[in-house]
Amino acid sequence: MNDLFSGSSPRQRDNQSVEMTGTGGGVNLDQFFADVEVIDNDLRDLDQTRSILCTSHDRSKTLHNARQLNDLRGEMDADVSQALTKAKLVKVRLEALDRSNAASRTVPGCGPGSSADRTRTSVVNGLRKKLRDSMAQFNELREKMAAEYRETVERRYYTVTGERAEEAVVDALISTGQSETILQKAIGEKGRGEVMEAMAEIQERHAAVKEVERSLNELNQVFVDMAVLVERQGADLEDIEGHVNRASSFVRGGTQNLEVARKRQRNTRKWACIGIAILLLLIFILVLSLQPWKKKKKN
Template identity: 25%
Template sequence: MTKDRLAALRAAQSDEDDVGPDDVAVNVDGNVGYMDDFFNEVEEIREMIEKIQNNVEEVKKKHSEILSAPQTDEKVKQELDDMMTDIKKTANRVRAKLKVIEQNIESEEHVSKASADLRIKKTQHSTLSRKFVEVMTEYNRTQTDYRERCKGRIQRQLEITGRNTTSEELEDMLEQGNPAVFTQGIIMETQQAKQTLADIEARHEDIVKLETSIRELHDMFMDMAMLVESQGELMNRIENHVQEAQDYVDTAKQDTKKAIRYQSKARRKKLMCAAIGVGVMLLLILILVLYFIINRDNTPSTPPAATHPPPDGG
């Protein structure tokens, strides 16, 4: 399900608009809906790219379904053709919309290269372009993989008929574009032979369609790939800054944890020292008290002086 990212995009614009006195002010000609239209366009392109991505996954399933079936299912093949047509149509729309955004960015650069809105547009355009190329690269890889699997299927079917071919020989046959080169010499007396022939012709037809599709998308693919490559240095710098910031945060977290541990250990040491000091003081006081008590008990008492009566005068 497609997520609603308009709020996040608008929040990003709001952050960009919070410029300080030394920053360049945003110039949007006072039009409140100026960036809203752009955000809506970005979301529409994102949804189309996700649609292509989902269709590519379905195409993979159809490929496996076709190759695993003992006989060609025309319904499944038609569904596959419809998906490929839809992918091509949607991809052309995405490419056209990205081109329009690119042209608008180039026009605005002549007016204000430091505009915050322009930076947002560049970032969004670059992100969408890279995602689009990633999805189309996966689609191209899927088609190429299916072509190789179809070749393998043809090669195995030819081996069943007693005709062994190398991969190079098979490629030469495919380049001729005539399924008869695969089936010449096959005796059609048995039902198995007829089914083998039909399967070879069906796989050959699939390969022809794949090659046509790959050629049709090649120019668009290369155009977008070159665009993303030109943006690569900028995006790599951004990614490096993000990674450096993340590394700094991670290091700061580790340092904080270490500081907390050291602080905790230092606090425990202080408490232990204080407890030992108090214990020593109490022990000294106890020793002094016992000392005075013992000395008092052991001191001998002085007898009173004898009194003599006065002499008698008689």
Template identity: 25%
Template sequence: MDLSLIIQQSISLSISGSTLKIYAQSDDEDAGMDDVAINVDGFMDEFFSEVEEIREMIDKIQYNVEEVKKKHSSILSAPQTDEKTKQELEDLMADIKKNANRVRGKLKGIEQSIEQEEQGKSATADLRIRKTQHSTLSRKFVEVMTEYNRTQTDYRERCKARIQRQLEITGKATTNEELEEMLEQGNSAVFTQGIIMETQQAKQTLADIEARHSDIIKLENSIRELHDMFMDMAMLVESQKKIMILICLTVLGLIVCDH
């Protein structure tokens, strides 16, 4: 049967004990639904356990990213730097980094296992399942880490704008280009030189400028790390696009043959 003649096909994965079932249905036939049962051995049970572990870690990263956004807003809206909030932010970022490295390591391990099996024998049903799961997890991971990178970059811009406003208050107006040059020097003294700290407000302004500059330095290190990780995983996902198409066609082919 040609694929163009199929009006509707639905595929559902049902894992129960050690059995995986793939269901297919076509509207142009009254025969009902055919079940294809694929036995899943202990290795696949272990694989799905690892998949669930990876998924939970990605969910944890996603949750922490949302918490990071809240901390960013809290820090920028506060008149003074709250050390407790800053520490909580650093703890969140450290946890994201730890889990992200664990996820990347596990995804690479699965990828290597798949490559080794592909070299040793022809494609099997469980190999196609593992490829699909690996691709799905990789894409989700890249999406979450991309959002985290966007969050960090946005916070950097907001910190920079805060510094620029505070400098204007002290009478030291700067352009975006000048501000970037000052940030590249990595020394908060370039922002505060010439500021007279005769009042408490001036001292607070100075402290805020130094705090935001410190945040930006930490952010830039984090963004560099994220960039390397993102490029690594993005290339992995890109290389899997053709694989996913082949998997889908293969599964459809199996279903068509059954009909």
């Protein structure tokens, strides 16, 4: 598989992407589709990483030991970091494809609105749509983690204190992760050991959620930057399609007008022939009625 960032320079890669075939005179899109396949594989890797994160998050809900939660947090941090790196790489590669598409439009017969240009633009926008869908799924995961973290804090608070936590208490636990002051009453009633274990869990979950949330927010920003390009490129493609459709409409209209003109021309010729025939017939009848040859004989 040819990688988009192999040893050749960007200008050389662009020239390869728009290389003309020797016999057919068409554009060779082999390199373009090879680069597309690389990005497609990266997008599949992103989906796989998201699936792993979902599994890790589900597993975290069954853990209550702070050390186990810390180990799992390390795994999740690594997965999110990998997804962030992959997303940035996809962004760079998509931008490289945009430059390649721009270079392709300078080739005769491959300008804006041409079949090759529409193919390239449509494929790149298809990749961006996949990336946008992936962004939405990562955002759903981030929101799910935040909501379930809140539920876990409420549940652990009830387990330790036997009371339902007020919204302000839960907000304080979530925002700071510092639970010793809030659970001071429970420490006096149930003993420090049991409560400290719950506090350690809450604090570890807080650290895990905040770190993963920070990385997911950074990942989301990469996606947002690319989403802007998706909308812009989508508008460009629709504009190109509109021009092509209008041009096709003009061609169809011109063809229809030409056909009407041809019919009129044929009708004009037909009526001209009929008129000439009638005129000749009238002359013939007039000659027969006058019979000028008989007058010559009388003279």
